[in-house]
Amino acid sequence: MSTVTVTLPDGSTLEVEEGATVEDVAYEIGPGLGSDTVAGVVDGELVDKHTPLREDAAIEIVTPSADEYLDVLRHSAAHVFAQALQRLYPEAKLTLGPWTDDGFYYDVTGVDLDEDDLEDIEAEAESIIEEDLDIQRELLDRKEAFERYEDNEYKQEILETEAAGEDPVSFYEQGEFYDLCQGPHVESTGEIGGFALLEISASYWRGDEDNDTLTRVYGTAFPSEDDLEEFLERRRKAKERDHRKIGQEMDLFSVPDHSPGCAHFHPNGMRMRRELEEYVRTKNEELGYEEVWTPELNKAELWKPTGHYDAFKEDGEMFAWEQDETEYGLKPMNCANHAYIYGDETRSYRDLPVRFSEFGTVYRNEQSGELSGLLRVRGFTQDDGHAFVRPDQIEDEIVDTLSVVQDIYGHFGLEVIYKLETQGDDAVGSDEIWDEATDALRSALESEGLEYQVEEGEAAFYGPKIALNARDALGREWTIGTVQLDFNIPERLDLTYVGEDNEEHRPVMVHRALLGSFERFMGVLIEHFNGNFPPWLAPEQVRILPVSDDNIPYCEQLQAELSDFRVEIEERSWTVGKKIQQAHDDRVPYMLIIGDDEEEAEVVSVRDRKEREQKDVQLAEFREHLETEVEQKRTDVTFLV
Ligand SMILES: [Zn+2]
Ligand SMILES: [Zn+2]
Secondary structure (H helix, E strand, O other): OOEEEEEOOOOOEEEEEOOOEHHHHHHHHOHHHHHHOOEEEEOOEEEEOOOEOOOOEEEEEEOOOOOHHHHHHHHHHHHHHHHHHHHHOOOOEEOOOOEEOOEEEEEEEOOOOOHHHHHHHHHHHHHHHHHOOEOEEEEEOHHHHHHHOOOOHHHHHHHHOOOOOOOOEEEEEEOOEEEEOOOOOOOEHHHOOEEEEEEEEEEEHHHOOOOOEEEEEEEEEEOOHHHHHHHHHHHHHHHHOOHHHHHHHOOOEEOOOOOOOOOEEOHHHHHHHHHHHHHHHHHHHHOOOEEOOOOOEEEHHHHOOOOHHHHHHOOOOOOEEEEOOEEEEEOOOOHHHHHHHHHOOOOEOOOOOEEEEEEEEEEOOOOHHHOEOOOEOOEEEEEEEEEEEOHHHHHHHHHHHHHHHHHHHHOOOOEEEEEEEOOOOOOOOOHHHHHHHHHHHHHHHHHOOOOEEEEOOOOOOOOOEEEEEEEOOOOOEEEEEEEEEEOHHHHHOOOOEEOOOOOEEOOEEEEEEEEEEHHHHHHHHHHHHOOOOOOOOOOOOEEEEEOOHHHHHHHHHHHHHOOOOOEEEOOOOOOHHHHHHHHHHOOOOEEEEEOHHHHHHOOEEEEEOOOOEEEEEOHHHHHHHHHHHHHOOOOOOOOOO
16 A cells, blocks of 8 residues: 655644545544544645645645634635525526635526525525535535536536546535536535625626626625624624725715726815825935826737736736737836836946836726726826846845835835745746845845735735735735836846946846826725825815805815915805714814804814814914925824824
8 A cells, every 4th residue: 555645734744555445534633523524625726625635745634723714714605605505596507616715605597586586585595594504515426516507507618627527526415406516515505604695796707707707695604703793893893984985975086887997086086196296206306206197008919028918918917909910008017118218328337226207097998897996997197117227236125125115105104015026936036046036135124123924925926026915904904115126137138238348238127116106096095084084185175164164265265374285165055063064974184163252263174083182272273284284295194182
């Protein structure tokens, strides 16, 4: 009998008989572990505990305390949903139903569902959990498998693709329900402590818009009811802050039907965007960037030598079309245009770094089902920048960039998570340049005293990078900016500089975006602040509320004295109470309330959006404070503390 060697997470190894299962290995380690085993991770892949080991492998045992247990539980929950659906709607056809980061979904068809139906299905699922049905794996020969799916062309397709080599074919069953499935699963439906269906949307078979439209039902599951409640509470909070909802309430932006994935910025939103633009522009100047502008419309051949054409066009991600026998496209990124400007002149080692920045609008053809407000878009404006540096300048360049990054994110109260992505298998360029560049990124992070995570082998093929993720007020992580080194484009486009030795040398290209894109960053800010923006960003900074119409002329005088700020007067003939309420609803940082007393004494009553109030304030005192607050870009109102 031959044996295989399994390597355990602590590095120790174990010899087991070839064909032994994950569960056998667990029992080998200890009977307690054996009986707790839910599934296994073999060479990085989550598998059923009955999976036989045919060759040497790294293996982890998944018990209910492992992170992967949630994935297993949620996949079982997807089956419970499908069973409940078929009990209520026997005509429903199942397609694919995987687990996801925070739950599961199942794409179904043959049944007309809406949001209201979820409650009944959820109730049926609860009784299936109550029934505590055993979940068992069953192996069928291919003929039987096809017979089961005589009327389901989707499962037939799966049998012919993903499950093409399988014989027998793996099914999982619970009660009267079965599903073509690789598992793994928990032991019984009763293991699911908390189960909820969340929402319903349209999807496409295999995510392709050219295929049939399906109905996607999202749900989630947890080992306990408490965990579920906590999750639902967090989700409710996030929904309240949904940037699409707040964007509408504050009249910041819209994404109408005629421009799917491309936002319109309304005057209020544009006021914020201009503040952000000006801010980044100042930072770019500090960093020595020179602003350029490059066209959105280019011949498609621009992106062929850089490799972008292959990367974007093949995936259908690029907007491109033929006109007058030439292929044109909308730029999916600005790199090629900036590289062109660099290459348009002879550069000397003394000129480097050469840095170009651009608020460059780019277009990528994201699938329509994926689009969402400002966060998933097709058209967006990056605060892009490219620096062309000598290899010996990399570290300084990155140190300067990172120090600006910290400054910027600090003004938004966003915690930045730095991720260093290192060389992968498909890397271009020599190992020496990768080592040198990765060391430069590492020491830049360290000299700035920043903690960072290392993502081994995760870098794109063209160079190592630092990904900048922001953690928002609800603890969610958003990918925002990047600092990316690139050895590939300079090589492919033959970009050079003349060195001290009078020879031609290759520059390294640094791609960086501080905020990422204005669209996405504003989407994140709206949710992070729940619309209560720092005063320097708020579309309306101060609202003056006259107690009666007679006070309006004096209010206009005050507005003129505050002309450096965005100040409106509430002129509707409402009660003061209603005017205050409206200003709160509009999330205006400060209100100045002006009645006859204030007018006579030439003072103002200041109220902030946190409902703090102070009477008899000299306007000059308030104005000076606001000036400081805006100039220092403080994250919240600080006049009345
Ligand atoms: Zn399954
Ligand atoms: Zn770039």
